[in-house]
Structure formats: structure tokens, C-alpha cells
Amino acid sequence: MMNHQHPHRFQCRCGQVTGEVADTHSALHAVCYCRDCQAYAHHLGQADAVLDALAGTEVVGTHARHVSFTGGTDQLACVSLTGKGLLRWYARCCHTPLANTGRDWRMPYAGLVHSCLRTPGGEALGPPAFGPVQMHLETAGAKGGTPPRLGVWKQAKALLGFMPRIAASRLTGSYRRTPFFDGAGVPVAAVQVLSPAEHARAIAAVEATA
Numbered sequence: 001m002m003n004h005q006h007p008h009r010f011q012c013r014c015g016q017v018t019g020e021v022a023d024t025h026s027a028l029h030a031v032c033y034c035r036d037c038q039a040y041a042h043h044l045g046q047a048d049a050v051l052d053a054l055a056g057t058e059v060v061g062t063h064a065r066h067v068s069f070t071g072g073t074d075q076l077a078c079v080s081l082t083g084k085g086l087l088r089w090y091a092r093c094c095h096t097p098l099a100n101t102g103r104d105w106r107m108p109y110a111g112l113v114h115s116c117l118r119t120p121g122g123e124a125l126g127p128p129a130f131g132p133v134q135m136h137l138e139t140a141g142a143k144g145g146t147p148p149r150l151g152v153w154k155q156a157k158a159l160l161g162f163m164p165r166i167a168a169s170r171l172t173g174s175y176r177r178t179p180f181f182d183g184a185g186v187p188v189a190a191v192q193v194l195s196p197a198e199h200a201r202a203i204a205a206v207e208a209t210a
């Protein structure tokens with residue numbers, strides 16, 4: 001359909017880690033208000049830069065095969081809040097969150113965190129490639145107000161257009177094309193699981209926010 005679209009660039013705030021996301025028209029644009037996303041932003045010391053006025057994190061979800069790194073992969077780091085949580089990829093150099101993925105590479109969802117899709121000044125990198133926010137996730141976790149209502153049907157439709165393509169990759173093997181896992185399905189950076197003390201500190205920071 002719209003294959004003429006240029007990939008959208010992404011980079012960490014200091015510019016060492018760079019990459020591109022292709023096939024932008026197939027991405028799912030969402031805001032997640034869950035406590036874990038908030039705890040992660042606090043853990044990185046990035047709550048002000050990452051969380052919106054209602055403590056939401058804007059993410060652009062896509063198939064991991066559309067994501068590629070063009071530089072700075074030596075700065076790629078990976079943390080998980082718990083032994084079972086999502087893998088949360090960030091730039092070690094400047095603590096910019098980059099993307100969240102599952103632990104199992106056969107479910108190749110990658111949620112790019114908005115902070116790497118913009119310049120430090122807040123402008124989109126490259127042409128405005130992603131449409132308006134289609135989904136609000138975990139809205140009960142919002143702080144200081146209620147996120148604007150998005151139609152339930154509109155959200156369901158967005159998800160139904162998105163998830164089957166991710167799930168189908170189990171059959172086609174396309175999950176193997178990912179920059180986050182090696183050819184054996186092992187994460188390309190060592191996964192640091194937060195210690196109980198670090199986890200408690202991050203959750204406390206979330207709870208201290210009105």
C-alpha cells in the first residue's frame with residue numbers, strides 16, 4: 001500500500017544510539033498508564049522526560065522486524081522490573097528509553113517509547129509518520145486525572161488490525177528478524193532484573209506522585 005514511506009528515525013537523547021523504524025503505517029500508537037511503565041521511567045531517572053501530565057507513556061507498537069539500529073548498539077542496555085516482566089531497552093549513555101519487548105522472541109512486539117522518536121527539543125525526527133493515538137492502555141493507573149475517552153470500538157479495531165500480524169510471525173518465522181535477540185533467541189544485551197530494593201524504590205516513586 002504505502003511502501004513509499006520513508007523509515008522514521010529514532011535516537012537516544014545524546015545521539016549515540018540511532019536507528020530506524022520502517023513500515024510506519026502499520027504501527028499501533030498508544031499511551032500506557034500502567035504502574036510498571038511509570039516505575040521504569042522513575043528507575044531511569046527519566047520521569048519528567050517520559051511521562052505525560054497523566055503519567056502516561058506514549059509508545060509506538062510495531063513488529064520487531066521493522067526496527068533496526070544504525071549506530072551505538074554497544075550502548076544498548078536492557079532492564080526488567082521483575083524476573084517475568086517485559087524487556088525494557090534503553091540507551092546506557094543517557095538513559096533514554098528506546099523500546100519495550102516481550103521476553104519470548106516468538107512474540108515480536110516492539111513498543112518504541114516516544115522519547116527516542118523525537119529530538120531533545122520535542123520535535124519529531126523526520127516526517128510525522130505516526131497517526132493519532134489509537135489506544136489508551138491501563139487507564140486506571142493514570143495520575144491526576146482521567147485520560148480522554150477513546151471509543152472502545154475504535155480501540156478494538158486498531159488492536160485487531162495489529163495483533164494478528166504479530167501472532168502470525170510464529171508461523172512464518174519472521175520473528176527471527178529482530179535487532180533485540182540473536183539467532184538463538186537470546187537478548188542481545190544482558191537483562192538486568194531490578195533488585196527487590198531497586199524495585200521497591202521505583203514503585204515508591206510512582207506512589208509518591210499524586
Ligand SMILES: [Zn+2]
Pocket residue numbers: 012013014015016017091092093094095096
Ligand atoms: Zn545516549
Ligand SMILES: [Zn+2]
Pocket residue numbers: 032033034035036037038138
Ligand atoms: Zn505500561
